[in-house]
Amino acid sequence: MLATGGCALLPGSAPEPFERPKPILPSEPDGTREGFQQQEPTWQSCGDALECADVYAPLDWDDPSGELITLNLVKHPAEGDSVGSLFVNPGGPGASGVEYVASGWRGIDEQVRRSYDVIGWDPRGVGGSSAVSCLDAPELDDYLFGLGDAEGLEVGSDAWIDAAFSESERFGSACAERTGPLLGHVGTGSTVQDLDMLRGIVGDPKLNYLGFSYGTYIGARYADAYPDRVGRLVLDGAMDPQTTQFEVVREQTRGFELALRAYVEDCLKRDDCPLSGSVDGAMEQIGEMLDGVDAQPLRGSDGRMLGAGTMLTAIITPLYSQGSWSYLDTLFETVAEGDADLALSLADSYYGRQDGVYLDNSTEAFTAINCLDYPVELDNARMREQAAELQRVAPTIGRFQGYGDIGCAAWPYKAAAERVGVTGAGADPILVVGTTGDPATPYRWAVSLADQLESGVLVTYRGEGHTAYGESACINKTVDRYLLHGTVPEQDPQCS
Incomplete structure (x- = not known):
């Protein structure tokens, strides 16, 4: 039994399923990587201060002119002057980023929501995207x-x-x-390329990202593949990319x-x-x-x-x-x-x-x-x-x-x-958050990931439970300062 998922919901705590609008897809891309990043999504109102959209991605990134799949997104537009987008992944693999944002994105600070368009997406194979x-x-x-x-x-x-x-x-x-051929193309490597496509679609020169649990693996692989496009990456409940x-x-x-x-x-x-x-x-x-x-x-x-x-x-x-x-x-x-x-x-x-x-x-x-x-x-x-x-x-x-x-x-x-390990050579500072009593993503994995990343900065939460952002005022302050100002602590704050 693998248990790398995000936090499990307990009896009686499941949110109401999110009502997704009927997809309105953009024009089909021209089959080039640039064409996929030039898609213009139609954002539809889909709930209280939420907007939804669907875009295309290639089934196989090695053959972008081949069969197409779709990805489902939800956005909470910045409540103030937007500094860009913050993509969020709650973990899994298999957890829905759309459901996570639509259900209230537990723990994300009000000031962060004021400054960023917070975007959740269902990775390929998941939920409202082309799914397994x-x-x-x-x-x-x-x-x-x-x-x-x-x-x-x-x-x-x-x-x-x-x-x-x-x-x-x-x-x-x-x-x-x-499922058909999609079943052979739902690995994290493809999702990393989808994420870079989404970054391009929203027009951000660099990716700002908040990943929990398995979402840290997506973020770490992104940093290794596109270090020059790393903006502010928070990896909470870190996985070690080297582990079998x-x-x-x-x-x-x-x-x-x-x-x-x-x-x-x-x-x-x-x-x-x-x-x-x-x-x-x-x-x-x-x-x-x-x-x-x-x-x-x-x-x-x-x-x-x-x-x-x-x-x-x-x-x-x-x-x-x-x-x-x-x-x-x-x-x-x-x-x-x-x-x-x-x-x-x-x-x-x-x-x-x-x-x-x-x-x-x-x-x-x-x-x-x-x-x-x-x-x-x-x-x-x-x-x-x-x-x-x-x-x-x-x-x-x-x-x-x-x-x-x-x-x-x-x-x-x-x-x-x-x-294999990652380095993210040349990337801007990346915040890696680990909890000493985390049963699903052990603290040593956060230490290892921060060591592997050339610009990794370790932030420790001394406590119990899986992931720390939203659970500790000290962690929240450290993460929010980084997301809002790009500031990383000079030394591990050792939050408790």
Whole structure:
């Protein structure tokens, strides 16, 4: 399970789906890169102080005169005198930048909104842009919540791996059939070129950008590809561009285990904590709960089954933000009583599912983009070694996180990129924000990214949770000063 997404929404917190107007596309570009940047979008009113537009992009940037796709954008025009545009990406991969801006862009300062046209866009493969499509809702339910072909087989055995591979292969084939050639062109490399096209369309000589989580990977790759076009880039909840898929899983597994321990330590100080004993003892109780639903899944009131994988998703979802830890109290209480419904509801919030309907295609896009971004080869022996390492670094949850290579090894398109470092040589200063207790994008990744970028400036938030802008007055002040004035701190402010 990869968890590089932006912050998960919790039950009852999902915004109303954004009503997007019918697209009005510009004239088709002439098939040159310059032609794509010369598009004149038609901005339509689409809500309170919002404007929407759609533009073309080439399916394949290596063949810009070939098939076209479309990208969907939303803009909140500057409330004062505009200094340019600020593009925003909330993460994922697979999260909608349009929905993020339309729902109120949590945390962006009023003065920043006054000075910038804030623009969110759905990257290729996502949401209102030309999108990945794989399964209908009942089929996706079965894929995510069903017990699967490997049920009853020994985890990690050749038979279990073969069954899991076949299931992933069927999912990939469904994506290829319903999505078509776009499925092979949704990697981050293509999105970086789309972003530079959008910068040109709005007429900004340099890109101003705020990226969270996976959005930092887009920003870092942009800085490396177009360092002379870097304006003010904020990369919050940074990913390390060099990490392999297994390294991402290992570090996130370690991070969520540590975040779970932090929750347990806090919980045990309270009289109403559903856990008991020492921190180690309480972690063992959680592990036993996972083992219990693994051996004997619980049936929810809607008929879906709660196995260990879904239970782990339910645990991870509130760990994205310390303010959501209280959900874990009720989760552990209800599952101990044999009630699966809250656990399923928490997993629903992670997957963007509400009342049996998936509000977006983020789950499908997540897999499609990751499988083009992370090269993998199926090696049973290596996967078993990696699974053992995950259990060593995270004794409570690690044993349920292994064998992630199977999904992308079965994918119909091979990865289009290598995991290499970045330098952004010659770029203006870039702000890299890292949170010491971030479970999804560990702090060491921010340190590494700031070191890789020649002009990287590290800003540390000493706290818990995934991403920091909007969570800390100190971080907000530092980021806002940079976005408004281009000023970077002389030394890491070490916010807390």
